[in-house]
Amino acid sequence: MSNSSLTLAQLEQKNAFTRRHIGPGEEEIQAMLATVGADSLDDLMAQTVPAAIQLDKPIEVGEGETEVDALAALKAVAGKNKINRSFIGMGYYDTHVPNVILRNVLENPGWYTAYTPYQPEIAQGRLEAILNFQQVTIDLTGLELASASLLDEATAAAEAMTLAKRVSKNKKSSLFFVADDVHPQTLDVVQTRAEMFGFGIVTGPAEQAADHDVFGALLQYPTSTGEVKDISAVIAAVQAKKGIVAVAADLMSLVMLKSPGELGADVALGSAQRFGVPMGYGGPHAAFFATRDSYKRSLPGRIIGVSKDTRGRPALRMALQTREQHIRREKANSNICTAQVLLANMASFYAVYHGPKGLKTIANRIHRFADILATGLKQKGVDLKHNTWFDTLTVLTDNKADVLENAYAKGMNLRADIDGAVGISLDETTNRKDIQALFDVLLGEGHGLSVETLDAEVTTQGSQSIPAELVRTSDILTHEVFNQYHSETEMLRYIKSLEDKDLALNHSMISLGSCTMKLNATAEMIPVTWAEFGQIHPFAPVDQAQGYQEMIGELSDWLINITGYDALSMQPNSGAQGEYAGLLAIQRYHESRGEGHRNVCLIPSSAHGTNPASAQMVSLKVVVVACDKNGNVDVEDFRKKAAEVGNNLACAMITYPSTHGVYEETIRELCDIVHEHGGQVYLDGANMNAQVGVTSPGFIGSDVSHLNLHKTFCIPHGGGGPGMGPIGVKSHLAPFLPNHKVVNVETAGDNCGAVSAAPWGSASILPISYMYIKMMGSAGLRKATEVAILNANYVAKSLEGHYPVLYKGRNGRVAHECIIDLRPLKEASGVTEMDIAKRLNDYGFHAPTMSFPVAGTLMIEPTESEAKYELDRFVEAMISIREEIGKVESGEWDATDNPLHNAPHTLADICDNDWNRSYDRQVAAYPVPSVARNKFWPSVNRIDDVYGDRNLMCSCPAIESYVEE
Missing domain, CATH: 3.40.640.10 (Type I PLP-dependent aspartate aminotransferase-like (Major domain))
Known part of the structure; x- marks a missing residue:
């Protein structure tokens, strides 16, 4: 039938998003159905899903819309949001996302479609970016060990409480102290967590922390209302009674303030949001978390560590806690499975791009505006709650409702939850017009204050708003990576160099069982x-x-x-x-x-x-x-x-x-x-x-x-x-x-x-x-499920003559994923599931989920977004690997001198003048012809996990260590 003979409705259906999201076309679907032995998708569902649980009517989410229409509709909805200038603070600040990071990281599928780096040899780029994040955290907090990010500041504080309970020597106590000047949302989350653990929460002025028999304490620095005060004596007093002290800190303020580590804190935590990540109505934002090296076994979440590969080169990997909840289960330190890696990467790139000098300029400018605002208000007889601050002023007022109303009328939001006061937090987007407008809101028109005049006065008087003993004197971000990529050209190339080390969905299928690595469509990402x-x-x-x-x-x-x-x-x-x-x-x-x-x-x-x-x-x-x-x-x-x-x-x-x-x-x-x-x-x-x-x-x-x-x-x-x-x-x-x-x-x-x-x-x-x-609509969503099940059964059917499929349901069907059993092969040949996973890297694929839920297996989930061509490439790779295993079984290849044992192969291997292996370079790098069309080179060889854990190093190594001898 020609397009000219189709109705308008049929033509619109041909342009539907469903066809773009689902990988196989109708002809491919029919071919795969024939392979698995089903007449139609409905027939396959009848064979696979128990009849008793099949829905008796369709879901109702409407008909699918085109990308253009759906974007236009959402744009209209988004237009109902009112963007006021925000001075609310409380851990959330407006920020400038550097455009080079916005376009090349946040909007780049090479960064946002990658998976957790469980296969580190093909994830060295994001691992380096996360290591940079850890280095930023270590430098600014003054502590020895940092994690690869947590979910948000409040949950990081809850994790700090549970860490304190694990490591505190005050074993008899079940009380945790939270200072009354901690952000209210943080206290809320900590109280929820404490309730279920049976911990008691005591709140009060920070100075009273040691008055109670507590296993730990949480302090805020600067406080939620902006005060900058020396908490070192409080920390020491709690520690003297065997308690652990966590400090929730503002990352930008630590550019100018003495670090929590220098004040004696055991833990420092907070949000990295203001390092170039939009507020986004609450997230996602990376939380930072740092502690003492001696508490590394109790650290929640993930740590990136420096190890070495088989060529002796530095190589990065997840250390210690890697998938610890799968191993330790209910004995795990936390249930954290998803971190905030993309946002941690953005924050780390922000620090790399600005460097220590740029960050100091930004922090000083923010603080300068706070001094100017405070000076003007004091001149007009307005009282402030505190005499010290970094970026936040709490302004006492008898007419709070009027002040807030004036602010709203001028398109400004102030903090409104403080009795008898309003809070004003400044950030890197604050400008002279904002300060002038704040004077108008707080003082009324005709106040006569000038930002330029006040700036000159502040210069003459000098700033007294940060106590002298809390002014930072220690260096930050001295590593080379923070001191060499400050032009956009250099930054662009650095980001690209890391991206090229990572295999993401924009390169090939990532068939991780239980993880569902499907299309993240551009139209979905744009808003x-x-x-x-x-x-x-x-x-x-x-x-x-x-x-x-x-x-x-x-x-x-x-x-x-x-x-x-x-x-x-x-x-x-x-x-x-x-x-x-x-x-x-x-x-x-x-x-x-x-x-x-x-x-x-x-x-x-x-x-x-x-x-x-x-x-x-x-x-x-x-x-x-x-x-x-x-x-x-x-x-x-x-x-x-x-x-x-x-x-x-x-x-x-x-x-x-x-x-x-x-x-x-x-x-x-x-x-x-x-x-x-x-x-x-x-x-x-x-x-x-x-x-x-x-x-x-x-x-x-x-x-x-x-x-x-x-x-x-x-x-x-x-x-x-x-x-x-x-x-x-x-x-x-x-x-x-x-x-x-x-x-x-x-x-x-x-x-x-x-x-x-x-x-x-x-x-x-x-x-x-x-x-x-x-865009998918009711029918499209059901079809996505049907094709996900078809793709999994097609892969299982295609591989079952080469690898045993471990579990099957009724009629020999699998659901949306299948498990192939490698244990018999391992016993016969000595080739391990790790060997097969790393060899898949040479074929241009990320390995399926390895040894979960059954040790010695691979769990494959192809998803509905992969076309038959890509599934066939994967099947070809797995069959080719099975043939390679056969050569080891038969003795044609030595048990260790074979491409499986030595996988993955890098360019350094292939270009090595001393190549002395029994198989040729072509077999190593291009095992099947299709690989040559889109070759992905792992940037390091197989990484030594044991070495990395025994020689734990979780900060940036010197650049010279990357130079091959």
Whole structure:
């Protein structure tokens, strides 16, 4: 049929986004269906998904729209946001994102589509950027060891509390002190975390910290209301009583202020947001976290360390805590799985681009404006709450309501939650006109003050607003990387040089099981950098964020419809945070019914590692349930253990389809067993990509799930974060959704504490999921699920003659992912799963998920976005690798002198004059002809993990160490 004979509606359908998101075209789909032995996608669903849980009617999110129409509609919604000049502060500041970073990192799929660097040989670029972030943190905090970023300042403070409990020598205490001048949202999150651990929280003036028998204390520096004061005596007093002291610090202020480490702090934490990351109505933003080297085994989250590769060259990798929740499960230090790597990278590039001199210029300018504003106000008889400050003034006033109203009328937001005062925080975007306008708001018209005149006066008088003993004298950012990329040309090339070391989705398929590395469409990403979304403070008056509220409301309604739940919270800013928030709701529900004694969580042995880690965060005792030989939850063991714990059963955490990649037939029976014993069912949302439009957690019978928006709903992984993990709940759990002390969330519980620093989590990335659903529509979302299942079954069928597929469901089908068993090959040949993973790098692929959930296996999830051509390339690579293993098995290749054992191969190998291996260079670098079309070169050889952990180095090495002898 020619296009001219199609109706208008048919022509519009041909231009639909669905065809762009789903990789295989109709002809490819038919060819793959023939391979797997199904007549149609509907037939494949009937063969694969248990009939009892298939939805009896379609989801309802509307018809899919074109990219142009969806963007125009969202632009109109965004236009309902009002961008006021923000002087609210409280840890959130307007900032200038350097354009070279905006265009080449935040808007660049080479950076935002990369995965967590579990294969470090093909992730050296982002690992270097994160190492730079750690160096920035170490230099500015004055402590010895830094992490690769946490979720936000408030959750970092909660992690500091749990670290303090682990390492404090005051073992008898269960009290934690929080100074009353800490940001209120931080106190909110800390109190929520403490409640579930059974810790008591004591608040009061910082000077009273040592008056209590506490295992630790949290101080703010400068304080939330702006005061800069010497807290070294307070720190020493708490430490003298065996307590651990954490200091929440402002990163920009530390350019000018004595560091927390120099003041004696054990931990320093805070947000790196003002280092070139938009406010975005609350996130995503990277939190920094630093501590003493002696506490490295208790550090939450990830650390990037310097090791060496097989050629002896420096090489970076994740150290110590790498995937620790999968290994240590409920004994893990934290449940953190997603960090904020993309935002940490942006902050580190900001520091690299400006360098120490540039940062000092920015910090001094901010502080200078604060001095000018304070001087003018004092001249007019206005009282300030404090005599010291870096960037924040708390202005005492008898007519607070009028001042705020005047500010709003002039398009300005001041901090409004302080009794008898308004707060004014300045930032790098502040200019002379802003100061003049602030004088007008605070003093009325005709005050006669001039910024230029006051500037001259400040110069003459000298600044007294930072105490002399707190002026920073130690050097910062002395490493070469912060002192050589200050022109845009140099910076552009540095960013590009790192990008070229990383394999991301813009190069090839990343078939990581359980991680769902699908298309992050450009049309979905574009709104993220719109000013209407980026320049809104999370605590701005809600009537200024009507566009955000409308977008969040509509997205929430869609997700409720998709999941079959009744209510939703957007607050959790990672999947692991979603797990925590969901379990929190369950515990609050039980307590409301007088059943607070319920403290047992049933978790299958195959579960994602964050499940037991999250359970311990709400003080649940984990009871592991066995799986049968087919990978399904053992129903009889489940029933037996549920009966054994009886009235103590709080919940069960079940992943569906199972972590083994199978639709379990007994899922409803498992839900019924839990409910019979009075428990709740937490259905892990990690595998939601195999449910959307086909079934749903609510329809299956569960009570709560988190949704990995960075998996199923297209927010990119960003090299290891950002993520979003909103939770959907049944109506009886809705009153227990997290709220917020600063901004009331109408759909949340009345007295439920926060789990994240911002009321709606990382709100600025929600437009990505909004655009995805809006463009796909109801039919498109179902088809995406169907093709994801088809692609997985096609890969499984194509590989099953070469590798055993470990688990299959009814009719021999897998769900959206499959596990191939490498253990028999390893036993016969000595070739390990690690060898195969690294050899895939030579073929231009990121390895599938290795040794999870079963050691010695690879879990493959191709997603619906990969076309048949790419799947065939991957299959070709895996079959070729199987043939290589055969050569080792037969003795044709030596057990160690073979391309598998030596993988990955670098250009340094191929160009080596002393090549002395039994296989030729062509086999090493171009094992199949298709590799030559788009060769990706790993930048380092296989990295020595053991060396890196035994010789832990988590700061930037000297540049000379990268020069090969």
